[in-house]
């Protein structure tokens with residue numbers, strides 16, 4: 001296969017959320033001289049997803065924030081409502097299409113960035129560079145950031161769930177939503193023993209993303225999501241005559257399988273491929289912005305891309321594994337787990353905890369507020385599995 005002789009400073013495989021965030025943060029930090037090649041077969045012309053996240057400060061894509069809320073709602077399986085003011089936090093949403101279009105314009109105006117519509121087929125790591133094989137020939141780079149790697153998710157000592165959801169952006173003929181607060185988790189869905197809830201992002205009184213979300217091992221038939229969604233909208237919003245403006249289907253791996261962020265010399269995996277997804281929630285957007293800021297900062301200061309610390313401190317991996325285990329092994333009702341978490345802790349403590357930014361005392365409080373037996377049993381299980389992974393001869 002013909003190899004292009006240019007040696008790019010950076011090759012980015014995958015122009016999705018992580019790849020485009022990296023490109024944007026590199027340029028925002030003033031590293032304008034770097035020659036960057038971006039590879040993705042998908043031209044990203046549709047709104048294939050919506051990223052929501054919480055933060056206290058403006059983020060790198062603040063200008064693209066579509067909606068921002070100061071309050072969220074959680075509803076128990078019995079219908080008890082908890083409205084939670086977010087204090088310094090804001091819950092924000094960015095539409096995929098807005099980020100893709102914005103970055104398209106940036107790339108078009110940037111003489112040092114090239115984007116090719118092609119599929120990456122393989123990578124060869126050499127002494128001082130990588131060679132990236134694509135459908136259109138091979139490209140050389142000093143470093144490859146790879147967001148295309150698919151996690152294997154086969155480790156028998158790990159817990160694996162899938163977060164899967166079907167959402168409709170609907171327009172209703174009369175007011176049906178509270179635009180001032182999204183529903184993070186509404187557990188008033190048919191009870192099945194696993195974790196299922198409705199997630200609603202209201203864009204106005206008459207327009208919202210209504211999403212049926214599940215944390216389970218297997219996907220459903222497509223009609224099963226749609227049936228519950230339509231029933232729920234009819235029962236809880238009293239509507240059958242709504243218009244579907246957009247449809248969002250997604251699957252996010254929720255797994256505590258160890259991820260290799262630095263698999264070969266000159267290759268760094270980013271995004272979901274780099275282990276940035278929180279195994280117990282599926283949230284990835286903000287952790288990606290944070291990790292990429294560390295990567296770019298490291299390069300600006302040292303000329304090396306590889307950051308020193310891990311994506312999350314080990315103890316946060318442990319907590320996430322425990323929560324994931326409670327959900328996967330159905331040790332108690334998921335609705336009870338989350339309801340307890342939200343009613344017994346201030347929201348800023350929960351957000352810091354999920355972001356891996358809390359103090360040990362706060363973590364102890366969260367743990368002591370959780371249903372005792374299921375969490376202790378799951379914690380024990382995680383420890384046994386960790387020992388087995390490191391000492392397979394036992």
Ligand SMILES: Cc1cc2nc3c(=O)[nH]c(=O)nc-3n(C[C@H](O)[C@H](O)[C@H](O)COP(=O)(O)OP(=O)(O)OC[C@H]3O[C@@H](n4cnc5c(N)ncnc54)[C@H](O)[C@@H]3O)c2cc1C
Pocket residue numbers: 013014015016017018019039040041042048049050051052053118119120121147148248249250251252270271272273282283284285286
């Ligand atoms: C529908 C949906 C909604 C989500 N909502 C949220 C949310 O609200 N909040 C949150 O924090 N997280 C959310 N996530 C999780 C996560 O933030 C997203 O999946 C996010 O897009 C992950 O970024 P990424 O760059 O790792 O992967 P992607 O954004 O999927 O980017 C990977 C890119 O690689 C390209 N690619 C794949 N194979 C190849 C190849 N061989 N060669 C070249 N390119 C290739 C793909 O075309 C794609 O563009 C959501 C996920 C989905 C699927």
